[in-house]
Amino acid sequence: MDPRIREHAETIVDHSIELEAGDDLVVQMPTEAADLAAAIHELAGDRGANPVFLNNDDRAQRAFMRARGDDFETPEHQLALFEEADAFVIARAGGNVAEKSDVDPETTAAYNRAFRPVQRERLSKRWCLTQYPTRGHAQLAGMSTDAYENFVWDAVSLDWEEQGEFQAEMVDLLNDADEVRIRSGEGTDLTMFIAGNTAINDVGKKNLPGGEVFTAPVKDSVNGEVHFDMPLYRQGREIEDVRLRFEDGRVESFSAERNEDVLEGVFDTDEAARYLGELGIGMNRAIDRFTYNMLFDEKMGDTVHMAVGSAYPETVGEGNEVNESAEHVDMIVDMSEDSVIELDGEVVQRDGTFTFEEREAE
Template identity: 55%
Template sequence: MDERIRRHAEILVEDCVEAEPGDMVEVNAPAVAEDLVVAIYEKLGEIGARPSLSWRHPRSSRAYDRAMDEDDYTLLDHRLAALEETDAYIGIRGSENVAETSDVPPENQTAARRANTEIQEQLADTRWVGTQYPAPGNAQKAEMSTAAYEDFVYRAVDRDWDEQREFQAQMVELLDGASEVRIVSGDETDLTMSVDGMIPENDADDANMPGGEVFTAPVPDSVEGTVHFDLPRMWRGEEILDARLTFEDGEVVEYSASQNEDALDEILETDEGARRLGELGIGMNRGIDQFTYNMLFDEKMGDTVHLALGRAYEENVGEDRERNDSSIHVDMITDMSEDSYIEVDGEIVQRNGTFTFEDGFEAEDDGTEPEATA
């Protein structure tokens, strides 16, 4: 077995979910990730944890969802019961065909997600981690050879996570206690939001592997302005390009996309909370240096920010602050590498992808400070 796979398993088991003797650990994976599952089971055996395995099979899921009636979806009680008895959860992604479920009726997928919101809430209360196995389908989508994609994945995963956490802690400190964030990129993105009373989190080797972001939640009704997501977003096998959203009083009031606008419409029409933002994320993993059509990696790129429509994470919502609720959480990305800056309480903390605490940071781009926000 490739020793990088064993190292991947070690990071997941020991660092991410911190498995202990006697822990009941669920491993959820596609068959293509069998080698990683074997390595994880080996590591769990060394610790004395108690694993269970659930295989994901996209062809079966496709067949089921295409046969189902939209009105017949109900909570999977047995799935919820299993999670309630689970101490730690390791979810593995990996595809032989990334578009396998692309022809499932969107209304069915939305209905299934709504019916099982309680499962997502239970998972959030469990020690969990999601990761990626470098499968051929994902390599193809990234327009890379399988070998090159393997190198990319393991380069992003096998890092000095203590050092990464310290690096990101500097951004957490800037956001901690802040009142307002402004994001400007080119001529099409100028967005402000209140983060007053919200809690920034440092995601290094925790719930995502790879990690590499600092994230918080906006005050739901505070978001104002327009954002252009200039990097693609895959949704149900469809590629949404050039999504543009305009917010007033925290809600999307106008939107467009140059490709698959109907998919963007589906996201926004999911429920009331889907038209508001639940997350502001700032990518900080310098080991991820190219876009691969995989949000687990793409949102962590060091020259990006991402905003999520829908559900806010509970850990980001301060006491006596409103939490945006939704059955979805859909991240979308803006490139911040050129003609861009992030402001926190009127002070520029990132310019053209370089943070104020990094070498090469320039507070001003053309000798003038940006106009003050309203």
């Protein structure tokens, strides 16, 4: 076994989910990630925890979803598993990243609605979403298998304490602010209020790799237009050049140059899918290229991402409404050129460089 797999497993177990003796652990990943699953199980044994393994197979899920259509029920047996679990680990590692590309968006939306209680229960536990490098994801990223493996292992093995210190100033700036304005090029000029909400310093806990600072907007406060000029890969299909127009928090119009029907399926899932649940600022300089994998792409320095759909409850302050949806879809704006982030009218980032970075360089 590659020693980096063992190191990855140790980071997950000891840093991300802080596994303890007696913990009931659910490990969910495809067979392509069998080495990582084995390493996690070995560590669970060393720590005195109790693992259960679920094979997360996209081909099997595709077969079920296409056969069922849009008549789904909440899987109560799976819900019961997560109700009893203390911690949860899932890894992306599919061999064919386009496996579910021929599942109808309406089917996906119906499945997500039925699965929402399971998702909500799962997110209430200690959890970590990570990546195991496979040929399929390497091909999607336009990289050789060896180069992609190096990319993934480097990204997940940062000094997370040091990364957290770098991100902490942005956390403080957001927590002290009431209004955020994001401008980029001619297509993005968006304002939102974050007063009363909490910014989170992502240091590789629930996402591995980490490397972002994120919060939630006040639900009805988002106004303006945004052009997501970096594509996203969803349901095995690439969505390009997404443009959204917000009025009083709600997406009132949208377009995409490619696979707009997939985007439409997202917004048709439920009414809350038309509201923003997250604003995130990428700060991981070790992720220096776009790979069509949102787990990495949203963490890149010089980017901002926003997610339509559900908000993380820990980011929403008392008295503000938590946006609850069966969807959570991140989309990215490149902030490296002709772009600014303003907090209460003061520029805190220009063309990808934070003002506190400029001060430190002087």
